Amino acid sequence: MQLWGIVLAVQANYYHVQLDAAQRSADNDDLPAATCKLPVPQMLLCTRRSRLKKIGQRVMVGDRVEVVEPDWDGGRGAIAQVLPRRSELDRPPVANADQLLLVFAMVEPTLDPHQLSHFLVKAETTQLQVCLCLNKSDLASADEREHWQKRLQQWGYTPFLISVHQTLGLIDLGAQLGDRITIVSGPSGVGKSSLINRLVPSSDLRVASVSGKLGRGRHTTRHVELFELPTGGLLADTPGFNQPDLDCAPEDLANYFPEARARLAMASCQFSNCLHKDEPNCAVRGDWERYEHYLHFLEESIVRQEALNKLSNSESTLKRKSDRAGEQYEPKLETKKYRRPSRRVQQQTLQGMRYDLKDASLDGD
Ligand SMILES: Nc1nc2c(ncn2[C@@H]2O[C@H](COP(=O)(O)OP(=O)(O)OP(=O)(O)O)[C@@H](O)[C@H]2O)c(=O)[nH]1
């Protein structure tokens, strides 16, 4: 009988694998009589089979894996197989995530539409489902709550208005998180940790308690962990960051605005490479609130692309020179940081987040 589970945390060469619920009980029958009375551990600390190492198969948090050679007493095992991923993010490194939950506060800190827009666009670049939640609704007036509900509807989002402190809206939000992997993201101080602590009530469910045994608490490692919800969903926390970099190509930007997508579904621009700025007969340009944000992000994106083009030009010049001179130490750009990533990778990452100093130092990034 095969044993399957999901990787909840990675530490050095060890993988915390949570076995599928059905198997935890089914496997009781296979256990030797002496151990039958013991509960089957739901978590096994696993290594990776050398065959996987040889073929360069990476094991990520969120991966569905086959575990072999379980040592029930010692709570150990080995990963023999990784199932193909349905999604893969680079930052945070998570496989099989289904959606991204963006958490903002209605007040404290004040909800800044431009910053919110920035995060939303960044979230859309992952191509995961984007879900928005506004916390601290206890501090907002009824008028403010209604204002933001309506305003965000026009942006193409239906936000969950919640208050962790007053336990408002958490049931509806929880229903959105069942049976899938959700990555929680948002600026500092909006209540992400408070929310996760509330949604994951038993600290025993947290891998953090396992990590603690290895002397590495939740915030001392930059590796991401998945927390199990009572409803069966899994949550990944990310460090708070206040302004994500928008590293998308100018021509892709409109795809990350639901309002622009809706307009493009109804009509087409005259030019197929329209940037929706001042081209004639553009279907996207118009009277929608975030069009201003679109133009602003477009400028940033164009400037960024020009800078990247310059860099790659000078890079090729330097390479040619050193080829001719036969030098050994040619200046090399670090691929991940400076080169424009391929579109596929770019769309599936949350790369380029500027972590808060506090988190950066804690997470060693
Ligand atoms: N009024 C009110 N305050 C809240 C609520 N939820 C969280 N807070 C407070 O907001 C502050 C920040 O909460 P955290 O949970 O630490 O925020 P965070 O998003 O995890 O912040 P970082 O760790 O910096 O990313 C704390 O003082 C919380 O007590 C809420 O629903 N209402």
Ligand SMILES: [Zn+2]
């Ligand atoms: Zn256009």
